[in-house]
Amino acid sequence: SRNGYPEIIYGESKTAEQTAAIIEKLIQKHGRAMATRMSPEKAEEVLALHPNGAYKENSRLLIYGEPAVLYNGKIIIVSAGTSDLPVAEEAEWTAKWLGCETEIIHDVGVAGIDRLLSYRDVLQEASVVITVAGMEGALPSVVCGLVKRPVIAVPTSVGYGAHFDGLTPLLSMLSSCSSGMSVVNIDNGFGAAYQAAMILKLASEGASS
Amino acid sequence: SRNGYPEIIYGESKTAEQTAAIIEKLIQKHGRAMATRMSPEKAEEVLALHPNGAYKENSRLLIYGEPAVLYNGKIIIVSAGTSDLPVAEEAEWTAKWLGCETEIIHDVGVAGIDRLLSYRDVLQEASVVITVAGMEGALPSVVCGLVKRPVIAVPTSVGYGAHFDGLTPLLSMLSSCSSGMSVVNIDNGFGAAYQAAMILKLASEGASS
Amino acid sequence: SRNGYPEIIYGESKTAEQTAAIIEKLIQKHGRAMATRMSPEKAEEVLALHPNGAYKENSRLLIYGEPAVLYNGKIIIVSAGTSDLPVAEEAEWTAKWLGCETEIIHDVGVAGIDRLLSYRDVLQEASVVITVAGMEGALPSVVCGLVKRPVIAVPTSVGYGAHFDGLTPLLSMLSSCSSGMSVVNIDNGFGAAYQAAMILKLASEGASS
Amino acid sequence: SRNGYPEIIYGESKTAEQTAAIIEKLIQKHGRAMATRMSPEKAEEVLALHPNGAYKENSRLLIYGEPAVLYNGKIIIVSAGTSDLPVAEEAEWTAKWLGCETEIIHDVGVAGIDRLLSYRDVLQEASVVITVAGMEGALPSVVCGLVKRPVIAVPTSVGYGAHFDGLTPLLSMLSSCSSGMSVVNIDNGFGAAYQAAMILKLASEGASS
Amino acid sequence: SRNGYPEIIYGESKTAEQTAAIIEKLIQKHGRAMATRMSPEKAEEVLALHPNGAYKENSRLLIYGEPAVLYNGKIIIVSAGTSDLPVAEEAEWTAKWLGCETEIIHDVGVAGIDRLLSYRDVLQEASVVITVAGMEGALPSVVCGLVKRPVIAVPTSVGYGAHFDGLTPLLSMLSSCSSGMSVVNIDNGFGAAYQAAMILKLASEGASS
Amino acid sequence: SRNGYPEIIYGESKTAEQTAAIIEKLIQKHGRAMATRMSPEKAEEVLALHPNGAYKENSRLLIYGEPAVLYNGKIIIVSAGTSDLPVAEEAEWTAKWLGCETEIIHDVGVAGIDRLLSYRDVLQEASVVITVAGMEGALPSVVCGLVKRPVIAVPTSVGYGAHFDGLTPLLSMLSSCSSGMSVVNIDNGFGAAYQAAMILKLASEGASS
Amino acid sequence: SRNGYPEIIYGESKTAEQTAAIIEKLIQKHGRAMATRMSPEKAEEVLALHPNGAYKENSRLLIYGEPAVLYNGKIIIVSAGTSDLPVAEEAEWTAKWLGCETEIIHDVGVAGIDRLLSYRDVLQEASVVITVAGMEGALPSVVCGLVKRPVIAVPTSVGYGAHFDGLTPLLSMLSSCSSGMSVVNIDNGFGAAYQAAMILKLASEGASS
Amino acid sequence: SRNGYPEIIYGESKTAEQTAAIIEKLIQKHGRAMATRMSPEKAEEVLALHPNGAYKENSRLLIYGEPAVLYNGKIIIVSAGTSDLPVAEEAEWTAKWLGCETEIIHDVGVAGIDRLLSYRDVLQEASVVITVAGMEGALPSVVCGLVKRPVIAVPTSVGYGAHFDGLTPLLSMLSSCSSGMSVVNIDNGFGAAYQAAMILKLASEGASS
């Protein structure tokens, strides 16, 4: 609203009926809608009622419609391991839906630093970088040292034991010694993409003082 | 370096001698330097050796030199209570030193929502908003709903009991239902300002795709 | 007992037989009974034995009988998001069963503060306000600043990641900078309603000193 | 304001100058003021500037002026051990300043239940009961079962080891099996008294529906 | 062994085959055996191989054989709510199997203190008291103040929200202000009974110095 | 009282005046008194008023008078490292004051198991064993496997880092795979001795059923 | 790579297709592959595509191929209880696959110290010892005191209540008073074996300075 | 002893007298001694009694005597930031005292990955690598991917806020996606060096199978 976007639905703890009703209202008002954290079953129920949407199975997004405006710049999403891809894709599809160009670089964990470094030049093309990592969450600290643009870090729930469902990479990202980065909630690819889109929007519209 | 800035010194657990030595090297190379989390005693020792700096007592910053470039846009720093001011000022001085225009709105806690709302128009002038809040950390959720620009949230250690030295506002900011915001470490006004400056830099230099 | 009410059954970890037996005893003694946190299956089993009750599916309450006395005043239950409704309804039905008039205002999260503010006048009609919120739990701090009556805050388990099943809004509500509010356990709509009813009872019977 | 009271100052992390300035403003506007969590040194500094106040050393309150209105009813404050007295007194003086009659029953820990039970009749005279307890925090569960009026529980930081500075009684009070009680932050005698006063105010003004 | 008892099997994470094999060995050597935390399915499989045992469904114990010696004295097991009965029964059957007389007093939560106090005389007959309580875990503090014999406290996982699966009553029991009590692990009725039996054994055999 | 002993004063958060007043009352009534967790300064102040007491500097106990009755049996206190001695001595002096014979075996950590095993025979003379250990808290598990009498485990705050001021040995003692032991609060040598004394009292008076 | 080994696949949160694809690539390049934390269903799917592997059901490893080199020395894996065997076997099979000789000593918990001590001589034959223990995690402290070689400790998730899924033995192992040991993640038999193999590799290749 | 070394004294919570007495005994028996975590004041007191020692102020070690044997191989200690040096030096001096050659590489945090990578060849000369890092603790994951030798990770208490005195790097190191590394307690440079020395000892003496 305040920024021209329809509110995005948090699907996790809504029934299919509740979700479908909100989608209907949003499409009527904005011509499009998006819901996050939708289980396949719930998505199917909603799609039966509103068939024009697309369900992204990995990222559990349910998407209706296209962005009206496309922003300048590109968001690069860097993902540590194959297991982090669902969250990376939540960020990717959210950003696209909000009008941003995106690119994913995946499987570049810090344990094999050379693979990550081989993308050093590619990374310079980003206007904003989103890093997605579980386990120890070291990726954004390294990436942030390689680029001159804002970095948004997303910890994931990929890991076990002392990982505590993502608490560990969350805390390690918040304690990072790299400057220029900020953090969103565990598995919150959506939130990272949303802020990245706000940044591209600003860069596209220009900052006046 | 990668972004043209001299590295900023984390002063907390360095001796005065160590800090002074790094400052010397940075000034030789970049003409200026900055150290965070400096106690008054340590700052005094360093200033005795390098007298051209300024010590900001509230925010515990030790600053040498001026920014070479000034960015377009303005960072508005919104602070919940009087007790959060030191962190807000850490953000303010860091942003200034990095070449950004800043403005502080203070004492606008959510318990008296009308005071905050009276700044609604002023807030629209921000290119980036930094919110600084201790206690329950509710401020960024409300502010983020009022503006169309990126919001960076800084939890502070102001509070007691179930506040756990800032853990509570940290977690609440990460769990916010407002989209478009991200979070930095407890009391990390520096980190918020750094990312905000990166955003203004991008907006000033332009995002190309 | 000490307050004239039959004890209310905590259904969560009782078998259907145990629950039915206690209900029987309570109905014999008090003419009515109520059980909280009843799964649909358990409720069905109990209703097969004691068919005069009503099962509230969302709030998982099983209810027998009506209140003998109605108190003056009204409890307004304010709910942040659609997902918080089951807890809000637990509060609503508990309060009604205890003899209170209730009203629910729902989907008024702090991220869209104007929607909440549009109820400012309505809120003044409350004798007690119960706020129900998950995520960051910021709602009661704002509401408490808008009314002159006691506010009881109920954190919910709606959220993910750094939300820790409701721990985050629980801690944030306890750390609130608004005065005049108190807090009950996560998802404890029942407990909030019970205390609210005790307050209406006092206000109806009068406080003498 | 919304309830006619001047805002009460959180003194913990303000300087003496900041506190004195706010007190001045409040006295000009409301004729009186109160600050919580004031160290003796800070209080002395403030009193040097504004000598008409009273400093309550145990409870660390700094108080100026008298209540304009006195409410019907009485708040009874029940304190588990001698060590909990400072918090009990914070509740007592806050309630008095807000216009309530108060009474303290002290040293009635649950380990010696007969001492507590000897006050059973006295407790019935309360309109609201505030219970203050550290250690395992069992007191409010027992008291709440003895009275028919609302109970507000205050956990204290009195204890050691597995007590975690009050976390343990906080969690145990929130998990209480007694109905009709709610909880405030650790050592927050002020907050309990504030809500208790709101309840007496309602009972004095009457609840209409 | 050192105390004449066969080792008792921790059944939780063993397969039925592993459990059956150990039971066989124990029966050959000691004439009897006992396994804790056995699911109904696993118990059935073991009983198919060794049919002379008895499965206690509530307490999930699988028991073979009788104690050779009976000790003097009596263990009274006091249980706060109906939901705590499975743990209370784990204590009961373990104690019996170890050669102790037992008695259960149940549903005597502290919220209705008079029901507990009606057992005051009965409690004096105990040589050791085991208290079993979930929720806030206040029961042992009160009971310990009523008797002159050792009290062993067992926290249970009965509760929700701020109860954290028994962590809260565990911590509150450890922080108790009653002296003469000690604590065992959450839901560990077995461990409490084992120590209680060791105490009766000592009292029966006599302590010499 | 219920067990014939005067209440023991928790000295930590009482003033010297408060402590002295309670001591006076207890001596008048019981002829003796004891206070725990007394700082040297506070003890000195109290001793100035009541000079007949003895202050045990290591264990911070202030003791007046002798036990009237001596029990049969012996309490052996086993201490892991030199740093755990203050807690071991709190147990020792408390037990003596309550009428028990005691013996300390010290510096027998599990890292050098042979030293501990050289006391195997001595340990069999105990009626009750109290084990005192910080660091990983492994000592009671081993000791409990060596004796046939009840073992009470006291975790201490000796350690650093992942030790969290005693939380780690507390949790590890509660999770012990040895049966026959129970646990008291961190550094609570007093509580362990109290329960041990209750056990000797029972063994001395005899358990009848 | 850097050490000549193919990367080992973390199977937990990959699909069968993703796992099979990586296995294919690794076999092409290295002639062999290994995946950890594979469920039986996933393993079956992968084996249908690549039938030359072996699935180790207890330890959930999927293994293809043999080591090219065998190192000098022997890794002894010491396991506290039957329930810890799956983790011990994960260490065993990993070490074998990496070219190490292994031996398992099992069911030697510290509660029956004599059984462990009967292996004292056997333990001296180890070049590296891996200890695997759940519950209180005391085993490595004792073992480390018995041998002169490096000890790697693996906490397991075997336990309940205050054990917190392995957090307790993890913290207790980190706080151990035995010197010469280090710790890996909860249930991480793989990681312990990997480091042990690196140590044998060094000892086989020789350390030059 | 079992490995020929004198026990090393944990100085933190011993008095100067206790420490001096143990040092005397150790020197008599082994000709040398070492104490960790000694404050300057305590060290001075001990040195007054036993003047032949050396106090390492940064690392708080008190050292007497030289190693009898020198091992083959070299331990490289890699330290993330200047603030981590005291812990790195604790590792360095401990390793030297135990008979190992050492080298420190310092100030190579992952935020400036090129500085670390410039030591890639130097790192290959290590037989064992010890990494010392606070903040997010990402260093060992990267280093472990660069070398073929065992890596021991030491988290430090350098950091603030979400760093929780070293808990965050501890957990992140335990959750590392790099294989071949293990972890010791927060700030435990001593423990890392001890295990590293055991590894060099093995490599020097040879592993036979």
Ligand SMILES: Nc1ncnc2c1ncn2[C@@H]1O[C@H](COP(=O)(O)O)[C@@H](O)[C@H]1O
């Ligand atoms: N996956 C998500 N994580 C965090 N916030 C979300 C998510 N999905 C939607 N939201 C936000 O949740 C709010 C909508 O919540 P609701 O009204 O409950 O649907 C909007 O502000 C969204 O931007």
Ligand SMILES: Nc1ncnc2c1ncn2[C@@H]1O[C@H](COP(=O)(O)O)[C@@H](O)[C@H]1O
């Ligand atoms: N959902 C609930 N949350 C907290 N307390 C409850 C709940 N439902 C019932 N109770 C209380 O639990 C007690 C009854 O417990 P029980 O005897 O176990 O049925 C009564 O004091 C009730 O008021």
Ligand SMILES: Nc1ncnc2c1ncn2[C@@H]1O[C@H](COP(=O)(O)O)[C@@H](O)[C@H]1O
């Ligand atoms: N160090 C201690 N730890 C735990 N409880 C204690 C301690 N010292 C005294 N107590 C108990 O605290 C109660 C007295 O508390 P108070 O009335 O505050 O002095 C008595 O029940 C004592 O048995």
Ligand SMILES: Nc1ncnc2c1ncn2[C@@H]1O[C@H](COP(=O)(O)O)[C@@H](O)[C@H]1O
């Ligand atoms: N800084 C340290 N961290 C961990 N363990 C240590 C430390 N210093 C000494 N130790 C160990 O502590 C034990 C000696 O403890 P103590 O008998 O209390 O001096 C020995 O096993 C040492 O190896």
Ligand SMILES: [Mg+2]
């Ligand atoms: Mg990979």
Ligand SMILES: [Mg+2]
């Ligand atoms: Mg204010």
Ligand SMILES: [Mg+2]
């Ligand atoms: Mg909404």
Ligand SMILES: [Mg+2]
């Ligand atoms: Mg008392």
Ligand SMILES: [Mg+2]
């Ligand atoms: Mg009941």
Ligand SMILES: [Mg+2]
């Ligand atoms: Mg020792």
Ligand SMILES: [Mg+2]
């Ligand atoms: Mg066994």
Ligand SMILES: [Mg+2]
């Ligand atoms: Mg640096």
